[in-house]
Amino acid sequence: MLRTPLLVTCSLALLACGQQTAAPTGSSPLIPVFEPTSADLADFFDCMDAAGKTLIAAHRGGPAPGYPENALETFERTVSTSTPILEIDVATSADGVLFLLHDDTLDRTTSGTGPFTTQDWASLKKLSLKDERGQLTAYGLPRFDDVLTWSEGRAILEVDIKRSTDYDDIASVIERTGAQERVILIAYSDGQALALASRLPDSMISVPVNGKEHLEELISRGIKRENILAWTGIEAPQPDFYAMLDDETVEVLFGTLGGRNSIDNQIEASGDEDAYVRLAQQGVDLIATDRPDEALAALTAANRHLGPGECTGL
Numbered sequence: 001m002l003r004t005p006l007l008v009t010c011s012l013a014l015l016a017c018g019q020q021t022a023a024p025t026g027s028s029p030l031i032p033v034f035e036p037t038s039a040d041l042a043d044f045f046d047c048m049d050a051a052g053k054t055l056i057a058a059h060r061g062g063p064a065p066g067y068p069e070n071a072l073e074t075f076e077r078t079v080s081t082s083t084p085i086l087e088i089d090v091a092t093s094a095d096g097v098l099f100l101l102h103d104d105t106l107d108r109t110t111s112g113t114g115p116f117t118t119q120d121w122a123s124l125k126k127l128s129l130k131d132e133r134g135q136l137t138a139y140g141l142p143r144f145d146d147v148l149t150w151s152e153g154r155a156i157l158e159v160d161i162k163r164s165t166d167y168d169d170i171a172s173v174i175e176r177t178g179a180q181e182r183v184i185l186i187a188y189s190d191g192q193a194l195a196l197a198s199r200l201p202d203s204m205i206s207v208p209v210n211g212k213e214h215l216e217e218l219i220s221r222g223i224k225r226e227n228i229l230a231w232t233g234i235e236a237p238q239p240d241f242y243a244m245l246d247d248e249t250v251e252v253l254f255g256t257l258g259g260r261n262s263i264d265n266q267i268e269a270s271g272d273e274d275a276y277v278r279l280a281q282q283g284v285d286l287i288a289t290d291r292p293d294e295a296l297a298a299l300t301a302a303n304r305h306l307g308p309g310e311c312t313g314l
Contacts, residue, residue, distance in 0.1 A: 041181050042226040045251045047311035054304050056083040057158050058258040067144040070100035072142045077157050082292035083087035087158040090144050092165045095149035097121035098144035105223045148177040158184040171199040197223040206231045242283030251285040264290045273298040280304040
């Protein structure tokens, strides 16, 4: 049942109208602070679904020329130009500090080389990040706790937990920063989802769901229905499956991101930006994308993105 709508944002309302702004230089919040209860985030997604709208999650925070992936400065840009939902990757240094990095090695995205697991935070924090073109920037690797603190009133973080990182460590940092209501935890298996739900029972979880019986099994084993975002992959859309999930009041997450043959790349090559709109029409509630600016523009033009005041309580 829908309770008080999430106070998500004057700026989200502006974004829904397609208004673009420069990357912020200060720390003024883009999303007004909302009450720290898990029900708020779950209810926000329920409201969005009931309104027939679709949101965007920026893969690796929405990198762009001059703005590296998994960088706090990139997040500032992304929430000001496209979406406040940011997918991030959390790794762990040799001395146990949680920080943001996608790869197993430092070479592609930083000024460092080799595996990060052999280096302590004192060494890692001295590195500079590279953008998508391989150009060094003035930005450094951010700590996970700093990003969580920054996100209050600004962003919802979709957290991809890398192999180097322990779930208990993730949960401890989330609890310490009071961020349970502004994270979506990514699980790739039932076991991972159940472990995360056990440790953070009030946080939302993205988990693969392959049918109604599977969904009911996840719920019966302890994951709250209202906290499930059903991950449905990056291949062909499944409208009938999405309709079943909608009947079960579970939101649908689908990815247009990926490698060379990703749907994002196919859309860019063909110029068929309305493909994002068709995904929304087929029942996708949250699109994880490498092209957040373009996806926003397409959804906004078709009135499929949240409009001013929708689901915000404003």
